[in-house]
Amino acid sequence: MDIFIQQIVNGLTIGSIFALVALGYTMVYGVMKLINFAHGDMVALSAYVGLVLYTQFVGSGMPQAFIIILVFLITALIIAAAGVILERLAYRPLRNAPRLSAVVSALGASMLIQNGIMLYWGPNILTFPIGIFPETSWVIFGATITFIQAFMLILTVVLMVSLTMFINFTKYGTAIRASSINQDAAKLMGINVNMVVTIIFIIGAVLGSVGGLFIGIYYRGIEFTLGWNYGLSAFIAAILGGIGNIPGSMVGGYLLGLFTALISGYVSSVWAEAFTYILLIVILIFRPTGILGERVAEKV
Amino acid sequence: MSENLLEVKDLVVSYGSIEAIKGISFDVKKGEIVSILGANGAGKTTTLRTLSGLLKSKSGQIIYEGTDITKVPAHKIVAMGISQSPEGRQVFGTLTVEENIRLGAYTKKRADKETQEWIYELFPRLLERRKQLAGTLSGGEQQMLAISRALMAQPQLLLLDEPSLGIAPILVNMIFQAINKIASTGVTVLLVEQNAKAALKLADRGYVLDVGHVTIKGNAKDLLNDPKVQEAYLGKKG
Ligand SMILES: Nc1ncnc2c1ncn2[C@@H]1O[C@H](COP(=O)(O)OP(=O)(O)O)[C@@H](O)[C@H]1O
Ligand SMILES: [Mg+2]
Numbered sequence: 001m002d003i004f005i006q007q008i009v010n011g012l013t014i015g016s017i018f019a020l021v022a023l024g025y026t027m028v029y030g031v032m033k034l035i036n037f038a039h040g041d042m043v044a045l046s047a048y049v050g051l052v053l054y055t056q057f058v059g060s061g062m063p064q065a066f067i068i069i070l071v072f073l074i075t076a077l078i079i080a081a082a083g084v085i086l087e088r089l090a091y092r093p094l095r096n097a098p099r100l101s102a103v104v105s106a107l108g109a110s111m112l113i114q115n116g117i118m119l120y121w122g123p124n125i126l127t128f129p130i131g132i133f134p135e136t137s138w139v140i141f142g143a144t145i146t147f148i149q150a151f152m153l154i155l156t157v158v159l160m161v162s163l164t165m166f167i168n169f170t171k172y173g174t175a176i177r178a179s180s181i182n183q184d185a186a187k188l189m190g191i192n193v194n195m196v197v198t199i200i201f202i203i204g205a206v207l208g209s210v211g212g213l214f215i216g217i218y219y220r221g222i223e224f225t226l227g228w229n230y231g232l233s234a235f236i237a238a239i240l241g242g243i244g245n246i247p248g249s250m251v252g253g254y255l256l257g258l259f260t261a262l263i264s265g266y267v268s269s270v271w272a273e274a275f276t277y278i279l280l281i282v283i284l285i286f287r288p289t290g291i292l293g294e295r296v297a298e299k300v
Numbered sequence: 301m302s303e304n305l306l307e308v309k310d311l312v313v314s315y316g317s318i319e320a321i322k323g324i325s326f327d328v329k330k331g332e333i334v335s336i337l338g339a340n341g342a343g344k345t346t347t348l349r350t351l352s353g354l355l356k357s358k359s360g361q362i363i364y365e366g367t368d369i370t371k372v373p374a375h376k377i378v379a380m381g382i383s384q385s386p387e388g389r390q391v392f393g394t395l396t397v398e399e400n401i402r403l404g405a406y407t408k409k410r411a412d413k414e415t416q417e418w419i420y421e422l423f424p425r426l427l428e429r430r431k432q433l434a435g436t437l438s439g440g441e442q443q444m445l446a447i448s449r450a451l452m453a454q455p456q457l458l459l460l461d462e463p464s465l466g467i468a469p470i471l472v473n474m475i476f477q478a479i480n481k482i483a484s485t486g487v488t489v490l491l492v493e494q495n496a497k498a499a500l501k502l503a504d505r506g507y508v509l510d511v512g513h514v515t516i517k518g519n520a521k522d523l524l525n526d527p528k529v530q531e532a533y534l535g536k537k538g
């Protein structure tokens with residue numbers, strides 16, 4: 001029973017990362033019907049940027065909490081800017097080109113960023129230092145929650161609630177939803193769809209940057225290929241929840257996190273990945289549009 | 301003498317190498333209801349989509365209130381006072397009726413209260429259904445919503461693309477009455493229709509479009525009595 005609860009805690013923690021990264025895939029797909037393959041590599045980039053920033057700030061005399069906030073904010077800013085540039089250079093020129101061109105461009109951008117990271121920071125694993133967060137932990141129902149885990153869980157929930165409110169209750173949020181349903185009709189409302197796309201890339205990049213920093217502070221070791229590994233898991237989470245569906249990505253992320261943790265706890269972490277694909281296949285057989293699937297079909 | 305609100309000169313629009321609009325000219329004066337008629341595939345929708353900036357013209361000019369708007373992007377056209385209820389209604393099916401209506405006022409700082417009340421007076425069914433997802437409305441109700449959404453932008457020029465298409469006959473009547481009421485408030489209307497009879501009864505003037513050319517134009521009354529129009533579009537044999 002203790003293992004079970006412990007794996008639930010761990011699963012929700014990993015799930016937070018999956019969900020945050022999955023949202024980037026799903027939001028871009030929702031509006032542009034494009035899989036942004038470079039998203040995972042942006043996540044990797046944020047881990048590296050975060051590490052550089054932290055190394056710069058630590059020992060500067062600033063309070064630790066302030067340093068952490070600064071690292072998250074500046075990383076988010078840099079990755080957001082990178083996301084906007086990525087869209088301008090790799091995707092916007094191909095907006096009206098055949099679908100395959102955009103896919104090739106996405107893969108190219110992914111490899112470019114990944115290789116750029118390798119060239120700049122080297123192919124070896126870099127390590128986040130210890131002591132970024134307090135070593136405090138709590139025992140709840142026999143499971144241990146570390147300070148880092150609590151921080152990740154809470155920040156993720158805060159971000160998701162904020163995103164949900166933004167999407168559902170603000171003018172720009174409604175414009176994003178409208179643009180993902182019908183771009184021409186959105187333009188007829190006076191919505192600048194190019195601006196919506198920019199906003200989508202910024203939101204995706206910011207959430208992804210938090211995911212990337214989480215990977216660094218939780219697992220500590222980062223490698224230039226981490227974008228592929230975590231990107232793929234997050235992408236699977238997005239498909240599980242129903243690609244294009246925002247709450248779906250949140251659910252898919254947590255579900256995949258829990259699933260991975262439980263397989264690791266009860267079977268073996270070696271099998272976690274194989275079981276992930278089995279889960280994906282099973283869900284796609286029974287619900288081809290993902291768990292939350294397409295939202296209510298149109299009736300004419 | 302009323303002035304031209306819209307003037308289209310020698311407009312050519314093509315899809316790839318195929319010209320759908322082959323150099324048409326027409327004008328719409330302030331306060332008028334002008335109808336563009338024509339069979340399926342004549343180029344009516346292409347014309348309206350070009351006016352709204354969704355399609356780029358190959359050549360020709362679109363002058364609105366004396367300004368050349370030929371190259372203005374779609375989202376700016378709305379703010380200039382031209383809004384459209386598109387063919388097939390294209391309401392946002394997974395948004396509520398209310399959200400659709402509010403999106404119509406996207407270019408405004410805030411949705412105009414009076415316009416909103418007026419819309420619900422015009423189409424009381426929408427008020428009843430405002431919390432419903434737009435996709436669950438009937439075709440006629442979706443058409444009312446598409447028109448309402450366009451009105452929320454408080455347009456000077458309202459473009460309507462086949463508002464009667466695929467709608468129950470009772471509702472068609474209701475929608476044409478509503479168009480009449482809208483026009484009576486001073487909104488200029490450019491009405492595209494295949495239902496020539498209903499459109500010409502409502503319109504001041506009309507243009508007949510045939511495979512990308514304007515073939516007949518004139519006062520709505522004259523067009524109703526024109527044997528060529530009657531034969532081709534009103535189902536009467538000369
Ligand atoms: N997206 C498109 N791609 C290629 N051809 C098109 C497209 N849309 C319309 N057309 C062609 O342009 C012509 C005019 O179409 P349209 O403007 O929709 O006519 P209408 O609205 O009068 O029925 C038709 O021949 C149609 O097949
Ligand atoms: Mg048409």
